[in-house]
Amino acid sequence: MTTEVFTTRIVEELKNIIGVHKPEFCYQCAKCTSGCTANKVFSEYRPHEFVALANMGYVEEILKSGVIWACTECWKCGQYCPQEVAPVEVIIALKNLSIIKGYAPPKALVEMTKNVIEKGLIQDINQVMTKDFEFIDRDSLGLPPLEEPPQMDKHRNILSKFFGVVMK
Amino acid sequence: MRYLLYLGCVIPTKQYAYEVSLREVFPKFGVQLEEFNERCCGFPLKSINKKAWLYMGARVLARASELGLPILAPCNGCHVSLWETKHQMEEDPYLKSEILSYLKSEGLYKFDDVDIKHPVEVLHDIIGLEKIKEKVVRPLQGLKIASHPGCHLMRPTDIPRPEDNANPDKIDRILRALGAESYDYPDKGGCCGATMLPFSPDNAIKVGAQKILTMINAGFNAATTSCPYCMEMLDNKQDAAKTITGNMEVSLPVFYLTQLVGLAIGIEPSKLLINLNMSPVDEILAEVGVV
Amino acid sequence: MEEVRIGIYICHCGKNIAGVINPKRIVEHLSRLPNVVVAKEYLYMCSSPGQSLIEEDIKEYNLNRIIVAACSPRMHEPTFQSALIRAGLNPYLLEMVNIREHATWVHERDPAETEQKVIGLIRAAVHRAINLYPLEVERLPVVKSVLVVGGGIAGIRASLDLAKAGYKVYLVEKNQSIGGKMAQLDKTFPTLDCSQCILTPMMVDVSNNPNIILQTYSVVEEINGRPGEFEVKVRQKARYVDWDACTGCGTCVEKCPARVPSEFDEGLGTRKAIYFDFPQAIPRRPVIDPDHCLYLIKGVCRVCEKFCPTGAIKFEDEDQFLTLKVGAIVVATGYQLYDMRKMYEYGYGKYRNVITGMQLERLSSANGPTSGRITTIEIERGKIKPGKEPETVAIILCAGSRDENHIKYCCRIGCMAGLKHAYYIAHALPNSKIIICYTDIRAFGKGFEEFYQRIRSLPNVFMVRGRPMEIFENKDGSLILDVFDSNTNRRLTINADLVVLETALVPPQGFEEFRKILKISCDPGGFGLELHPKLKPVETTVDGIYLAGFIQGPKDIPDTVAHAGAAAAAASAFLAKGYIESIPYLAHVDEDICSGCGVCVSVCPYDAITIEVTDGRRLAKVNSVKCKGCGACAAACPSGAMQQHYFTDKQILSEVSALAEGVVA
């Protein structure tokens, strides 16, 4: 039989990313989950539970499941939580931590990150089809071109440093 | 009224109807839009790295600060993100000095003196309902339009937001000034689901579909938003929503607010790129006789 | 001058002090200080052996100054002063050093530094003690009557107890009738006895008691004087009815054509412009609401006057002022509901079928707007009317309570009230379904856990552990809400005909201003602050002023009544003693130095100083009855003529320079 080892409460690393919000205040009213957008379509996505797990130090368990990426960042939980927990910020911090720990984010996000480093934008200029099956883009619409802003090299350098882990 | 038009990522690469209608409509009210080529505000990558997000936002603000003009951020995501960047760094001086050190290497020094506006604010608070009413030549009579403000136009409330989370009614008032009908409905402040797209497109689309259904159930025959992400979910993906939910009822004409203002003040639909709206907009406009 | 002989006593306060520093080591240091004859330490100085130690030493060593280094003087100064008295020493030759709050509690992590601080503080006290001198107190008379403010169950109980003890009681209530919130309740948890049935007999007792002068429809405007002899100015609001002539027949109320939303029915019913708060009101004398009386606002009507058989209507009535002289004051002003509109996510005030627990009490009460039928709410042409019997009702606990954005504390009522409300509905409408959305059920009172068990066993009551985030209204006025039940790990979407919010409870309107008139403190929630959270729950920072009931903090009826009884007992004891001792550390003027500049007059918050001319010289004079010993004048006096006993310049400066010496060394 293994007995539970209560070693950590909230992980210091996570706390640092969370900043001003206070997960340790949570009293499990589940108000956050009651109105959570993501929980509507993912029953296993339960912000109050993530906060409880984080508070008991069971962070790896959440990171492994990967379901945190379902959050729509609608900020309803942060708005209505009675204890200033802002579960959404805890979850964003968990996502940050999962990157640090080497868990892979959704592919599309990796793609966006790559684009941001290369071009500064999350996606390329799209050709879009109208209802009349015509393809249009900035050029065809006569919109001003997206010129490179100044100092993009330095910008790119800084960004590559920040996002190094994701790109690996 | 001069603003730096900060388009962010999605508007200038895909949501052309928003950019075009904005460029058409705002000058008619004496609002001058200056070109401002800047890059991503960082918001989509906040969950990858919060510091990177703050740095990216601060860079946008710092560039605007150099130019000495307020920003017009038509994307709800950019708007909330830039305000939050300002706010978080006010709260945490250590973080601020760290971010400033990155900016310095790019020759930028200051970012906290920039005002950031959203088109809804400019229309409602600055141009004002009276001026809008004066210009209306084609009242949107017969349209019962649901306002979908989008989460970040209202939340978080600890930073300045254009709409009041307790009672988001600025868009409604603008719609009424245009001659349309608009009223409250359940979960008006609800989410379009866009941020879930990278993780699970199908479920994200289900969220959007639910929002459309609440608007239909509340008796609306159209909806409006002023966020490119919300438009993507509520309009562009409406057909996908039908397929995924198997519910053919998920069908509601959706417009950008700037498109509706344009229509009402007499701008031709083609100039507002109405043909980029994938929802049945032409049908409803014809039905109520707006075009 | 007599030789100064000091005894120093260091208290361990269990581990509170000795857990951080070593009293024995400190004692060794102290014997080297000037005039110190003996220094000792003991586990609990405040205990009987501790106090005896001081008494014996005073006699044995012929001590004439005592220093106790222990806790706060607010806690135990009177304790040690009485030890001095018993040993025949003047109590003002005591000096207390607070080495607990000021040292060991706050610097727990650094014992060595803390010891140095303690030694420094005691050294300073020694220098101050050398300069202390005996002070005499005066005995001032006490008026044997009491003012009770607020006529809820707390004020009623306190008034009856005090009247029984033989004191004259003035019971001032701002409403037309006494009864307070308890009168609005249908039944009371945990026993479910009928609220009116247990309350109204007590209300009648109040009106029949010759010792109680009932002064309703009145508020306290001003309080002057001192403990034992307060002078209270009361405003009796214009009633527009001559209560002496009136017989309470109620014809006027019946005939009055003007309808107004009833406060007693929480806006769900109406009353007339001339009204009793409720049919069982005490006193049974109506008042006219000047904001809604057709004659008073428009100049036409006078129907009541026409029908009154005794000619009691008095349209020319005005506010009247009375002055009461009382020895003590009991504050029993209760509470009010938090404004739930501020918690907009639940739509109170916007959705007609979202109601408060108190509104449900009115719906369920036989004397309520629906005569006790529980219904949904309809609105017809702007008027509220009863709808259908609800099939599904959601009851939300902690609505606004325990919430950093609203009211931080627990209301201590909502859990039990919510269970009671579930019972009302389950009992009246056996086919209905009641969903209680709770976070924690707090069933701490006597009989509460049993009550909880009883309610959760009801077949149509569903306990859901979760709190809805938002409530939305359907077109038919019913409500839709999602709640995540963490017991079953399911998100439930509920279509409710009625939603009942067990609201946060807050201090009554106007209490902040009233508190300032009383000059008592408040806690972070705005309730009246008791003198000690455990040991002095009814006393306040002002002698002779006591708190009773909810105004001290959330309480159910049993706790309110117990607390009110305690307040009455404390007030009785205060009055029975027959005198109070004056504060000895008042301001006094050295007439040789005073130049009559008048700075002291301008800084005194109690108007206790006047400038008088004697023999052609302007001199400040202190009125010892008005002076509260705050020291403002002594600090402001430019020449040092104004001094405060026990805090003279010499005493304070010697203490300060001893402290400074420690720092330099």
Ligand SMILES: Cc1cc2nc3c(=O)[nH]c(=O)nc-3n(C[C@H](O)[C@H](O)[C@H](O)COP(=O)(O)OP(=O)(O)OC[C@H]3O[C@@H](n4cnc5c(N)ncnc54)[C@H](O)[C@@H]3O)c2cc1C
């Ligand atoms: C919905 C609900 C249900 C409840 N059910 C129960 C129950 O079943 N069992 C139970 O034990 N408890 C219950 N309670 C709690 C109960 O109401 C209180 O414990 C009790 O009323 C407190 O009595 P009180 O006299 O201290 O205050 P109150 O009843 O509030 O009386 C205070 C009085 O002071 C008056 N007043 C206020 N300010 C002034 C002023 N400045 N000057 C003069 N007069 C003033 C007021 O008009 C009022 O008459 C319930 C509470 C609520 C909200």
Ligand code: SF4
């Ligand atoms: S709403 Fe706040 S307090 Fe309640 S469970 Fe969620 S995080 Fe915890």
Ligand code: SF4
């Ligand atoms: S921000 Fe995320 S966790 Fe919070 S309610 Fe929205 S989807 Fe749920």
